[in-house]
Amino acid sequence: MDTVAADPIIRVRGLRTQFGAQVIHDGLDLDVWRGEVLGVVGGSGTGKSVLLRAIIGLIRQAAGTIEVLGQNTARLDRAQAAALRQRWGVLFQDGALFSSLTVAENVEVPMKERGDLPEALRQELARIKINLVGLRSDAGRKYPSELSGGMRKRAGLARALALDPEIVFLDEPTAGLDPIGAAAFDELIRNLRRSLGLTVFMVTHDLDSLHLICDRIAVLIDRKIVVGTLADHLANPHPWLQAYFRGPRARLALGA
Amino acid sequence: MANRAGITAHEEAGRVRLVATGPWCVATAAGLDARLRVLAPLGPRVAIDMTGVERLDSAGAWLLHRTRTRLAEAGVPVDLEGVRPEHAGLLQRVVDVDKPMEMVAPRSLAVVDLVRHVGQATVTVLTEARALLGFFGLTVTIALRTLMRPGRLRFTSLINHMEQVGLNAMPIVGLLSFLIGVVLAYQGADQLRRFGAELFTVNLLGVSILRELGILITAIIIAGRSGSAFTAQIGTMKVNQEIDAMEALGLDPVEILVLPRAFALILTLPLIAFFADLMGLIGGALMSLFVLDISLGQFLRQLHESVTTTTFFVGLVKAPVFAFIIALVGCYCGLKVAGNAESVGRMTTQSVVESIFLVIVADAAFSILFSYLDL
Numbered sequence: 001m002d003t004v005a006a007d008p009i010i011r012v013r014g015l016r017t018q019f020g021a022q023v024i025h026d027g028l029d030l031d032v033w034r035g036e037v038l039g040v041v042g043g044s045g046t047g048k049s050v051l052l053r054a055i056i057g058l059i060r061q062a063a064g065t066i067e068v069l070g071q072n073t074a075r076l077d078r079a080q081a082a083a084l085r086q087r088w089g090v091l092f093q094d095g096a097l098f099s100s101l102t103v104a105e106n107v108e109v110p111m112k113e114r115g116d117l118p119e120a121l122r123q124e125l126a127r128i129k130i131n132l133v134g135l136r137s138d139a140g141r142k143y144p145s146e147l148s149g150g151m152r153k154r155a156g157l158a159r160a161l162a163l164d165p166e167i168v169f170l171d172e173p174t175a176g177l178d179p180i181g182a183a184a185f186d187e188l189i190r191n192l193r194r195s196l197g198l199t200v201f202m203v204t205h206d207l208d209s210l211h212l213i214c215d216r217i218a219v220l221i222d223r224k225i226v227v228g229t230l231a232d233h234l235a236n237p238h239p240w241l242q243a244y245f246r247g248p249r250a251r252l253a254l255g256a
Numbered sequence: 257m258a259n260r261a262g263i264t265a266h267e268e269a270g271r272v273r274l275v276a277t278g279p280w281c282v283a284t285a286a287g288l289d290a291r292l293r294v295l296a297p298l299g300p301r302v303a304i305d306m307t308g309v310e311r312l313d314s315a316g317a318w319l320l321h322r323t324r325t326r327l328a329e330a331g332v333p334v335d336l337e338g339v340r341p342e343h344a345g346l347l348q349r350v351v352d353v354d355k356p357m358e359m360v361a362p363r364s365l366a367v368v369d370l371v372r373h374v375g376q377a378t379v380t381v382l383t384e385a386r387a388l389l390g391f392f393g394l395t396v397t398i399a400l401r402t403l404m405r406p407g408r409l410r411f412t413s414l415i416n417h418m419e420q421v422g423l424n425a426m427p428i429v430g431l432l433s434f435l436i437g438v439v440l441a442y443q444g445a446d447q448l449r450r451f452g453a454e455l456f457t458v459n460l461l462g463v464s465i466l467r468e469l470g471i472l473i474t475a476i477i478i479a480g481r482s483g484s485a486f487t488a489q490i491g492t493m494k495v496n497q498e499i500d501a502m503e504a505l506g507l508d509p510v511e512i513l514v515l516p517r518a519f520a521l522i523l524t525l526p527l528i529a530f531f532a533d534l535m536g537l538i539g540g541a542l543m544s545l546f547v548l549d550i551s552l553g554q555f556l557r558q559l560h561e562s563v564t565t566t567t568f569f570v571g572l573v574k575a576p577v578f579a580f581i582i583a584l585v586g587c588y589c590g591l592k593v594a595g596n597a598e599s600v601g602r603m604t605t606q607s608v609v610e611s612i613f614l615v616i617v618a619d620a621a622f623s624i625l626f627s628y629l630d631l
Contacts, residue, residue, distance in 0.1 A: 099598065104359040116286040123359060125285075128318050131353035140359040164282050164313035195349040196314060197342075 008067075009034040009167060009199050010055060015064035017047065017054050024050050026223040028064070034166075037193060037200040038227075039210045041244065042220030048203045051220070052169055055201070056090055057081065069166065086114065088167040089160030093175060095152035097144040103130060103155045104140035110162040129158040134188060150181040154188070161192070170202040174209055182206060186213050207253035219244070230254070261288060263295075263304075271301035277308035280316025288316070292323045297332040307338035317343070317350040325354075391588045395518065398510050413516035421482040421517075422524030426531060429477050433532035436469055437461065437539025445548050454548045458555055459562035461540035466563055467571045470533035472619060475578040478525060479611040483586035486517050487607035490590025491600040499591070509591065518583035525579035526572055533571065570631050574622050578615050585611040 010032035017024045024047035032038050042048045053059045055066055057073050066073045071084055089110075097106050107126040111117050117125075130140050133154040144152055153173060160168050173189065174182035186206075190213045193200055204210060210217055211230065218227045221240055228236070233245050244250060261278030274295075280288065304324065309316070324334045339347060364372075402408050444457040490513055493499055499509050537559070544550040550558075589607035593599045 102359075102361065104357075114282070117282075118286065118289060121285060121289045124322065125315055125318060127357045127359060128314060128350060128353055130357055131355050132314070132349070137356055138358045140357045141361045161314075164315055191349075195345045197346075 007034045008032065009069060010201065011065075011067040012055070013065050013067075015051075015054065015066065016062045017050055017059060018062050023223060025054075025220075025225075028223065028225050030218060030225050030227065032167075032199060032201055034199055035197060036215040037189070037202065037213050039214035039217045040201070040203045040220065041205065041210065041217060043240070046220040047223075048220055049171055051225075052171055052201065052203055056088065056169055057085075086110070086163050087165055088169065089162070089165040090169045091153065091156045091160045091171065091173060093171045094149065095144065095156030097152060097155055097159070099144050102141050102143055103135070103147070103158070106144075106155060107158045107162050110159065114163065126158075126162070129161055130155070132161065132192070133158045134184070150177050150185070153177070153185065157188070157192075161196070164196065165198070167199045167201060170200065170204070172203055172205065174204065174206040182208065189213055207250050211254050263288070263291060265298055267299075268303075270299075271303055272299035273303050273305055275305045275308060276320070279311035280309050280319065281311050281313040282315045285315040285319060288319050292319055295323060295327075297327050297330050300332065301335075302327055302332050303335040303337055305337050306340070306343070309340070309343070312340075312343040312346060314346060314350055317347045318354075320347065321350050321354060387592075388585070388588055391591075392584055395510060395514055395584060395587075398508065399515055399518070402511060402515055408511065409519070410512060410516050413512075414520050417517050417520035418524050420485070421478065421521055422528055425478060425481055425528060428481070429474055429528050429532050430535045432477060433465075433470060433473055433535040434539035436473055437465060437536035437541075438543045440464060440469070440536075441540040441543035442547060445544070455550065455554075455558055457544060457548060458540075458550065458558035461537065461544075462559045462563040463567060465536040465540065466533055466567045468619070470536050471529045471571050471574050471578065472615070473536075474525065474529045474532045475575075475582065475615045476612055478521070478528070478579075479582045479586075479615060480608050482521065483582045483611045484604050484608050486583065486586030487590040487593075487604045488600060490587055491593035491603055494591065494593040495595055495597060495600060497595075513590075514583070514587040517587060518580060521579040521583040522576045525582075526575040529572060529575045533568070566631055570626055574619065577618060577622075581614045581618060582611045585614060 008031040010030070012028060012030040015028040015030075016026050028051070030051075040048050040051065050059060054061050055068065055073075061074070068084065069087055071080070073081070073084070076084060097103070098109065101109070104123070104126050107129050108122050111122045111125065127140065135151060135154050135158070139147070139151065139155065144155070147155060157168075157170075157173075170189070174185050177185060186209050189200060189202075192198060193213075200213075202209070202214065214230075216227055216229055217233060218225050219233065219241060221238060226233070226236065226238070226241070230245070233241050236242075245254070261280060261284035263274050263276045266273045266275060278284065304320070306320075312320075320336075324336065327334050441457055441461055444460040445454055448454055448456050448460070490499075493513075499513075502509050502512065541552060541555045544555055545552065586607050589603040589610070593603050
């Protein structure tokens with residue numbers, strides 16, 4: 001795999017999130033290194049998406065600190081938080097495109113929000129981004145309802161990449177895609193990561209993605225997280241890990 | 257740091273050397289864009305020196321590529337020098353994806369658009385009316401079939417819906433009718449006082465509330481409150497594929513979902529309308545007492561002279577019809593929901609607008625009918 005600098009781009013310490021009395025994470029520590037692709041897995045209800053949402057600030061943690069790009073997300077004022085959010089991009093599960101805007105307009109939204117980019121340049125950059133994610137040449141003028149699920153995800157990724165973020169958060173990027181589409185999306189992420197130097201934080205259930213593009217895998221177990229390479233997890237005796245990585249489906253995907 | 261991004265020209269033997277410096281990224285793109293757009297081809301041959309570019313992202317790479325392409329098109333060959341190895345991949349990638357893309361939807365003439373919209377809207381209204389009529393027929397058929405075998409009617413569901421659409425609507429319907437009575441008495445008194453005919457305020461109140469306003473206000477509130485709820489409930493079930501599951505199990509969605517709602521509304525709307533009549537009259541009586549000094553006894557005597565039981569029944573007989581319209585439109589719109597959440601919202605709005613529209617049309621039809629019958 002590509003070389004990974006020892007520089008935590010995301011640092012989570014003692015994270016605790018809860019909804020009412022239900023505790024999702026408790027004392028969770030996590031480091032994401034610059035330039036790596038981290039896959040986050042876990043059983044249903046273990047809070048994979050909750051972790052993602054806590055890191056990007058959509059959910060307030062009950063305790064613990066989250067530092068992204070060296071800044072404590074809980075201690076930022078509005079302007080600082082807005083500036084930080086421009087340095088990452090998020091791809092939600094179904095793309096979460098704004099349905100009243102065309103794909104091109106969707107990609108331009110973050111650029112408009114910056115306020116300093118002239119319109120002509122915005123359109124040029126949007127064109128580059130839409131081509132970059134491999135959409136067909138008539139996709140820019142289409143509305144989200146006219147796109148297939150895979151195309152919506154690509155368009156969502158183009159929007160997430162609009163401002164050349166340092167980190168992209170992907171929430172189940174290959175869920176709901178057919179195997180061909182999923183493989184193409186994996187390839188796309190791998191390519192973009194190499195050419196744009198991205199750090200990727202990816203919640204996924206796709207064993208192929210985990211195997212093919214993730215440098216390390218974070219597993220949510222017992223409200224905490226276990227991080228390691230695939231080999232580390234295979235060697236771990238924890239029953240859930242064994243069931244997950246040595247199950248019949250895993251054996252096929254991982255070619256074990 | 258952001259300020260140091262730039263490009264400066266140096267004359268060299270036989271060519272111009274453009275030295276790029278600083279970070280070339282989104283943060284500095286606006287300044288670079290303005291500078292590069294007006295950059296003239298200064299000599300017969302140009303070299304761009306990239307050694308000083310410490311950061312390059314796709315925005316910077318695009319600006320570089322665009323400048324190079326533009327100069328090349330003007331007949332000035334461009335040499336790219338000193339590209340850092342870590343930037344080369346990105347630069348190549350941007351060159352690769354510089355492909356045409358349709359960015360805006362093609363626009364047609366405004367007149368053509370207008371004609372098309374009018375045509376589309378007309379066709380939509382007509383097909384909608386036809387489909388609603390079809391649904392009306394279907395519901396009546398299934399209702400008659402069910403009435404033959406009353407055991408098939410879902411009584412628990414019926415009672416539950418009666419509580420929701422009837423009992424729970426009483427506070428809001430009562431309050432609004434009361435207020436309408438107050439307003440009507442106040443405005444009527446104001447006008448009639450000029451003729452010294454304040455007492456006829458009672459006639460105005462009695463006739464208008466019992467014949468028209470009581471039932472109309474009730475129907476409009478119920479359309480907004482329960483018609484929309486029907487659409488949202490059934491629509492959500494449609495999104496969850498519950499309706500499909502019912503049909504797959506051999507259950508009839510009309511029988512299970514539509515009939516209990518329709519019967520509940522038909523049975524309860526007359527009752528709420530009666531309640532609304534009472535509250536409206538109470539509001540009017542109170543206002544008459546305070547503003548016009550018409551005592552309660554006087555009010556009742558005058559009311560007795562001005563209205564008959566016919567007035568009351570003419571108002572109330574409309575209630576089951578309005579109820580059926582509201583239930584029918586609410587359920588129809590719910591079943592028409594397509595498989596997404598957005599559609600639930602759209603159909604709910606449509607349900608309210610359509611049912612209020614049809615209620616008022618039906619009210620007008622009743623007026624014409626009653627005037628023929630001399631009621």
